[in-house]
Each structure stands twice: as structure tokens, then as C-alpha cells.
Amino acid sequence: SYVLTQPPSVSVAPGQTARITCGGHNVGTKVVHWYQQKPGQAPVLVVYDDSDRPSGIPERFSGSNSGNTATLTISRVEAGDEADYYCQVRDSSSAHLVFGGGTKLTVL
Amino acid sequence: EVQLVESGGGLVKPGGSLRLSCAASGFTFTNAWMNWVRQAPGKGLEWVGRIKSKTDGGTTDYAAPVKGRFTISRDDSKNTLYVQMNSLKTEDTAVYFCAAGYYYGRVWGQGTLVTVSS
Numbered sequence: 699s700y701v702l703t704q705p706p707s708v709s710v711a712p713g714q715t716a717r718i719t720c721g722g723h724n725v726g727t728k729v730v731h732w733y734q735q736k737p738g739q740a741p742v743l744v745v746y747d748d749s750d751r752p753s754g755i756p757e758r759f760s761g762s763n764s765g766n767t768a769t770l771t772i773s774r775v776e777a778g779d780e781a782d783y784y785c786q787v788r789d790s791s792s793a794h795l796v797f798g799g800g801t802k803l804t805v806l
Numbered sequence: 807e808v809q810l811v812e813s814g815g816g817l818v819k820p821g822g823s824l825r826l827s828c829a830a831s832g833f834t835f836t837n838a839w840m841n842w843v844r845q846a847p848g849k850g851l852e853w854v855g856r857i858k859s860k861t862d863g864g865t866t867d868y869a870a871p872v873k874g875r876f877t878i879s880r881d882d883s884k885n886t887l888y889v890q891m892n893s894l895k896t897e898d899t900a901v902y903f904c905a906a907g908y909y910y911g912r913v914w915g916q917g918t919l920v921t922v923s924s
Contacts, residue, residue, distance in 0.1 A: 729909070731910040731911075735851075740915060741843075741905075741911065741914055743913075746910055746912070752912070782850075784851050786910060786911075788910075792867075793867055793909075794867060794869060795856070796853070797851040797852065798850075
């Protein structure tokens with residue numbers, strides 16, 4: 699089955715830019731979605747279809763996808779962005795949904 | 807307001823059964839593909855399975871760890887999604903979320919905790 703690999707943790711100072719990667723074989727040929735999950739809460743969709751934002755998600759959140767790496771970029775990071783972030787794709791062979799292992803974003 | 811509310815979680819012994827429900831409101835449930843996703847304590851998200859809308863065939867798909875033990879169904883007249891979980895194992899212990907969306911979760915419920923322990 700398809701595997702997505704994320705770094706366990708990323709740290710960034712407030713006001714800086716955080717980049718969270720999601721690696722997978724030819725992931726650039728798939729459509730990637732990103733979720734934010736704060737402790738004790740349900741996941742929230744922050745980017746879908748590689749780079750689109752749902753209504754209500756700040757423009758500071760953006761996504762890109764090419765080659766073997768998809769990236770979630772959070773500009774002008776705020777303390778409230780501290781959370782776990784997950785990437786997700788559809789496995790084209792099975793139509794099953796596949797999640798990355800998650801990345802804990804720490805705002806220093 | 808778009809909302810999903812799960813219920814039915816609890817403590818069950820290994821080998822036991824449990825049925826979870828997910829009540830939907832604020833959107834056209836009949837047209838929605840619905841997913842179950844779980845999260846073991848301190849772990850990441852794991853897709854459990856999906857049911858398509860009846861207009862798209864109403865078919866189900868399951869992740870390998872639960873196939874043959876879990877059954878996802880829906881009652882469009884009640885705007886409710888279900889998962890019947892049989893032959894439960896300790897490794898099924900998790901918070902179970904329902905999520906609406908075709909191939910991603912556009913809207914999520916708050917989750918319900920299932921603990922499988924003797």
C-alpha cells in the first residue's frame with residue numbers, strides 16, 4: 699500500500715515560515731490534502747486538492763506538490779498554529795485513504 | 807451550521823461488539839460520501855472505511871485491519887451513519903471520527919472513544 703512520510707516535528711519562531719513536508723513515491727501525481735489537529739480536538743481541513751483553502755482558513759496556509767514531495771507552508775506563524783499536521787492522499791490502486799504519520803509543529 | 811456528532815463509544819471486552827453512530831446536520835447527507843477515521847491514543851490518523859452515497863452506488867470500502875469485522879451503513883432518512891464493530895481487538899482502541907467528503911474529510915465530528923480491554 700502507498701506510504702506517506704512526514705517529519706515527526708518541526709519548530710519555528712513566531713512570525714517565521716514553517717514548511718512541513720510529506721514524502722511519497724511520485725506523490726506529485728496524486729492529490730494531497732492537509733489537516734490541522736490541536737490536542738483533544740478533531741482534525742480540521744486546512745488545504746485540499748494540493749493548494750486550495752477551505753473558507754475560513756487564513757491565506758497564511760498554502761500547499762504545493764511536485765515530484766516526490768508535497769509541502770504545507772505556514773507563513774507568519776502564530777502561537778495558535780501549534781498543532782499536529784497530517785497529509786493525506788487517495789491510494790489510486792485501492793481508493794483507500796492514506797494518512798501521513800503526522801508532524802508536530804512547535805512555535806518557539 | 808454543518809455538524810457531525812458521533813455517539814456509541816465505550817468500554818468493551820475483546821471479542822465483543824459495538825455500534826457507533828454519526829448524526830449529520832446542516833448539509834445534504836443523502837449526497838455525501840462518509841468516512842470513518844480512527845486515532846489510537848497518542849498515535850496518528852488511520853482511515854477505517856467509507857460508504858458512498860446511494861446515488862453513487864452506496865458501496866463500502868474498508869481498510870485491511872478491519873475488513874470482515876466492521877460494517878459501515880447509513881440511514882439517509884435519519885441523516886445518520888453507522889459502523890458495526892464485531893470481534894473487537896485491543897488494537898481497535900481509539901477515538902473514532904466520522905468525516906464527510908469524497909476522497910478527503912471536509913467536515914469532521916468530535917469523535918467517540920472506544921476502549922477494548924478485559
